Amino acid sequence: MDTGSASDEGSSPAVETNDPIDEVIQALQRPRRPCRSSYHEYQEILSIDQLGSKCKFLHDLQTSVLPSFKQKLSALSPSLDLSEFPIHPCPNPELTRKIISRIDQILAETRLIVEVIAMRPPLPAPTHDHHLEYFKKYRTIRLYWNLNSLIHHKLYDFFKTCAEWIISWERKESEYVPENSQHPSKAFDRREQLDTIAKDCQDRLDGMIECCKDSDFRILQREWRPSVNQLTNMLKALANMINGTTHRRSWNRFLLAVQGQWTDEAHKICATQLVRSAIPIVKLGRLFYEKLSNPVTNQLPFTLDTKMSTDELLSLNKTIDVFFHRIDDLMNHIHSFFIANQGNGRKLTELSQISLMILTSLDEALSALASHLIPSQTTDPPSDPQNNFKSWFLPLSDSFIVAVNNFREIIHSHSEDPEE
16 A cells, blocks of 8 residues: 655645755654544444455554664664763764654554544444444544544654754754753753653553554543542542641642631631541542553453444443543542631532432443443353452442441531531
């Protein structure tokens, strides 16, 4: 298949130059287009055999194209002479230019393959693709999204930072003057920045490779895993509220909580007790996602049905997400109540209602999971996956009920206060 050339990566004409360094900078700064989207009718009746060359393309993407992409990205940084303290950098511009050219060729090939797999007919209907294994829309559209994210963000940042590194040599900025005592630390920081971005690119490519071969359950687990980190941040926020500490980290609104200047002592007591009683709820929520997203699935007596359609996978994922957003909503209301100067009966009522909604959404999440379970292959002899699932999550579910009841008792005790 003709995958095109690197020349389609940008619309701006190249400026002719005999300076190899300038050629490298131009190559790094050239825009890279994302995958094109297209719209075609879905086919409800479609078999693996009818997918034709898509099977070969997916195999090549996983085993050859993406690994080559990783290898060339790894070779780019060394060609820039990113030694630890490059007082006299000795880049190899010709090698760098060839590597960039090859990266663009592989990117064009990757982009075309992903477009063929995810956007070109025949395309299965998301309601009827349960039997298509790696070609369910749920999976192919994620390849498409992941590649576009790589191009738009990580790859763009990586090339931009590489270009800035080279331009800094040409301009002889003070940070690269040997007599400047700050040079080593600044050079090291620049190298660290490039290494971090390069690793992010590698991780994105690893994720795409895994998406080609992993089970539906494993893909879902990777999407649930970030909830663990977010719930950990919520616990830090609750601790900050109790301790009255300030953390100025704008990337997470929960770490901005500051102890309010209360004028109402009763409100202060109520707010502090609510924060303390919310900690078990958030901890149990984190435990739920830790258990669910644990990649060591061979320890589980059950797994998800491999014959779920895209619509069923989307529905399950949405149900699991609702549970997280209920806890997130509780945190928002607790934060709002905490920083207020006085009590508010309406806010207490809302907190009580949200806590009950958390229990409801947990039940719905467990029911949705249970309805799509099959016995794990590691279970010998095979057992009832739903019974195993219920017993596996039963202690956590019971603990949730206790934690929510304790939280609501705090609300009830302060709601009876006439000043509230």
